[in-house]
Amino acid sequence: MPDPDPLALLRDLVEIESPTYSLGVHSMAVRMAEELDALGGHVRLLDGDHVVADLDGEGEPLLLLGHTDTVWEEGTLATMPFRVEGDVAYGPGVYDMKGGLVLMLEAVRQAGPRRRALRVFLTADEERGSRTALDALREAARGVAAALVVEPPTAQGHLKTARKGLGRFHVAITGRPAHAGTSIVDGASAVEELAHQILRLHALTDHERGVTVNVGVVHGGTRENVVAAYAHAHLDVRVSNRVDLERLERILRTLEPTIEGTSIQVEGEWTRPPLERTSAGQRLFVRARAIGRELGLELEQATSGGGSDGNLVGALGVPVLDGLGAEGKGAHAHDEQISLSALPVRTSLLAGLLADPGL
Numbered sequence: 402m403p404d405p406d407p408l409a410l411l412r413d414l415v416e417i418e419s420p421t422y423s424l425g426v427h428s429m430a431v432r433m434a435e436e437l438d439a440l441g442g443h444v445r446l447l448d449g450d451h452v453v454a455d456l457d458g459e460g461e462p463l464l465l466l467g468h469t470d471t472v473w474e475e476g477t478l479a480t481m482p483f484r485v486e487g488d489v490a491y492g493p494g495v496y497d498m499k500g501g502l503v504l505m506l507e508a509v510r511q512a513g514p515r516r517r518a519l520r521v522f523l524t525a526d527e528e529r530g531s532r533t534a535l536d537a538l539r540e541a542a543r544g545v546a547a548a549l550v551v552e553p554p555t556a557q558g559h560l561k562t563a564r565k566g567l568g569r570f571h572v573a574i575t576g577r578p579a580h581a582g583t584s585i586v587d588g589a590s591a592v593e594e595l596a597h598q599i600l601r602l603h604a605l606t607d608h609e610r611g612v613t614v615n616v617g618v619v620h621g622g623t624r625e626n627v628v629a630a631y632a633h634a635h636l637d638v639r640v641s642n643r644v645d646l647e648r649l650e651r652i653l654r655t656l657e658p659t660i661e662g663t664s665i666q667v668e669g670e671w672t673r674p675p676l677e678r679t680s681a682g683q684r685l686f687v688r689a690r691a692i693g694r695e696l697g698l699e700l701e702q703a704t705s706g707g708g709s710d711g712n713l714v715g716a717l718g719v720p721v722l723d724g725l726g727a728e729g730k731g732a733h734a735h736d737e738q739i740s741l742s743a744l745p746v747r748t749s750l751l752a753g754l755l756a757d758p759g760l
């Protein structure tokens with residue numbers, strides 16, 4: 402049942418464990434649909450447990466983006482229960498982003514009858530790159546004036562006006578096996594070749610340009626006395642802009658082996674395009690900063706190394722302001738937490754934006 406007490410609702414949502422692609426995500430979707438329905442929304446539950454709700458109001462609609470899934474496996478509550486200690490609420494997904502969902506519902510309630518028309522989209526698999534939500538998300542972004550994302554702000558409380566693009570790639574190397582003692586010269590080591598490639602790939606990291614390459618997983622070879630016939634690696638690649646996305650893509654697709662007799666196959670894709678700063682996005686931030694000042698908040702903007710649905714919507718040309726969720730820290734970490742005393746002011750900030758006829 403819809404619950405107007407934010408803390409009770411927060412507890413309910415955190416206690417619905419909802420790792421991506423679990424039944425819990427369906428329960429989250431049903432619960433959020435009830436809450437949005439109680440706010441007068443025309444709610445639809447889509448295949449894949451995504452939630453869309455249209456709420457009548459003034460002017461061109463604003464798109465509110467959130468997600469119902471978390472990175473926490475079922476059973477996490479046993480060791481990491483929802484709990485409140487003083488000003489702080491702890492629990493799996495409380496910061497990323499169940500606190501943001503509570504704040505969003507509360508802001509819609511507070512924004513009053515003269516607020517903007519709204520479309521709410523809650524993705525069920527955001528933590529896995531929103532793979533099943535892409536088409537519906539594009540559809541939902543059609544005709545909106547701007548997108549406001551209730552992902553958490555940075556640990557310093559900054560809003561997010563740019564986000565890195567993210568690619569996940571797999572590099573597979575085929576070599577030629579041989580006896581490491583009697584016929585090593587006949588072999589071509591896939592492991593040695595992978596070592597060359599790892600150094601080459603890591604050297605592409607350029608913090609100034611906002612480019613990072615991390616080979617996070619490697620496997621290769623069979624036994625120590627066999628020249629390795631096969632080796633492979635999984636890598637995470639992040640870029641700040643389109644130009645670097647295309648440059649890195651080119652480099653990855655044309656990796657050349659150093660060792661004769663080895664070959665390289667690269668697979669993978671960009672799961673999030675970069676969200677770059679635009680003048681329309683900056684206008685949103687300036688409005689938010691002005692509203693924040695009236696509330697005693699000195700807001701700054703930051704670039705996030707992680708992606709969100711804001712990246713996907715931003716790539717469609719929709720102005721995006723991200724980081725409007727709950728203040729806290731420890732996303733995806735065991736001390737995940739939000740500040741309860743900061744909830745009202747962040748709620749008022751979002752409510753102010755929802756009521757802004759200029760966005």
Ligand SMILES: [Zn+2]
Nearest residue numbers: 468497498552
């Ligand atoms: Zn999130």
